Amino acid sequence: MRAGKVQQNVFLLQRKIELGKRMSEVWLEQAIWDLRAAEHSVKIGFNEWSCFQAEQSAEKALKAIIVSTGKKAPPIHKLSALIGIVKKEKREISQQYIDISTLQAFTFIARYPFLLPGEYQAPHNYITEKEAKQCIKEAWKVIELTKNLLKN
Numbered sequence: 001m002r003a004g005k006v007q008q009n010v011f012l013l014q015r016k017i018e019l020g021k022r023m024s025e026v027w028l029e030q031a032i033w034d035l036r037a038a039e040h041s042v043k044i045g046f047n048e049w050s051c052f053q054a055e056q057s058a059e060k061a062l063k064a065i066i067v068s069t070g071k072k073a074p075p076i077h078k079l080s081a082l083i084g085i086v087k088k089e090k091r092e093i094s095q096q097y098i099d100i101s102t103l104q105a106f107t108f109i110a111r112y113p114f115l116l117p118g119e120y121q122a123p124h125n126y127i128t129e130k131e132a133k134q135c136i137k138e139a140w141k142v143i144e145l146t147k148n149l150l151k152n
Contacts, residue, residue, distance in 0.1 A: 020070040021150075027064035027073070028146055031057045035139050038132075047132035048123040051106035054135035055079070058103055061139075061146040062086055068150055079104050090149055098145065102134045 038053035062082040063073040069089045076082055079100045087094045106127065109115050113122050 016070040020067045023073075024064040024068035024150055027060050027067060028143075028150065031060035031064060031143060031146070034060060035136065035143060038136050038139065042129060042132040042136065045129075046124070047129055048106075048110040048127040050132040051103075051110040051127060051135040054132075054139040055103045055107050055110070058100060058139045058142040061142045064146050065090060065149050077107075079107070093145070093149070098142065100138055100142065102131065103138045106131065106135055 034053050035057035038050045038057060041047075041050035041053060058079055059077060059082060062079065062085075065086045066082070066089060067073050071089070074082070074085065076085075083098055083100070087096075110123050110127060114120070116126075119126060
C-alpha cells in the first residue's frame with residue numbers, strides 16, 4: 001500500500017516538472033518577443049518604451065527559470081527579487097553576478113513622469129538611446145542565462 005502512494009507521488013512530481021518545462025518555454029518565447037519589440041522601439045526613437053519592454057523581457061525570462069522547477073511564477077515584478085528566487089532554485093548560479101542595474105533603474109522611471117527629482121518632463125524627453133540600448137544589452141544577458149539554465 002505504501003509503495004503505491006510513493007509511486008503516485010513520484011508520478012505527480014514528474015508531471016509537475018514536465019508542465020513546468022513546457023510553461024517555461026512559453027515564458028521564454030514571450031521574453032524574446034518582448035526584447036525584439038524593445039529593439040524595434042529604440043530604432044524608432046521610443047527609448048523609454050524600449051527600456052520598459054527590455055525590463056519586461058528580463059522579468060519573463062527569470063520567471064521561465066522559476067516555472068521550469070515546477071513552481072508557479074511569483075506575482076513579483078522586481079528583478080532583484082526574482083534573481084534571488086532563481087539563485088535559490090538554481091544553486092549553480094548562486095554566486096554569479098547578474099547585471100541588471102540599468103534595467104532595474106528604469107523599471108519605473110521609463111513609465112512614469114516626476115519620479116526623478118527635478119525632472120518635470122515626460123520620460124521620453126530624457127531617456128536616451130544609449131540608456132535604452134544598455135537596457136536591451138542587460139536583458140539579452142538574462143535571456144542567454146535563461147537559455148543555458150533551461151538546457152540542463
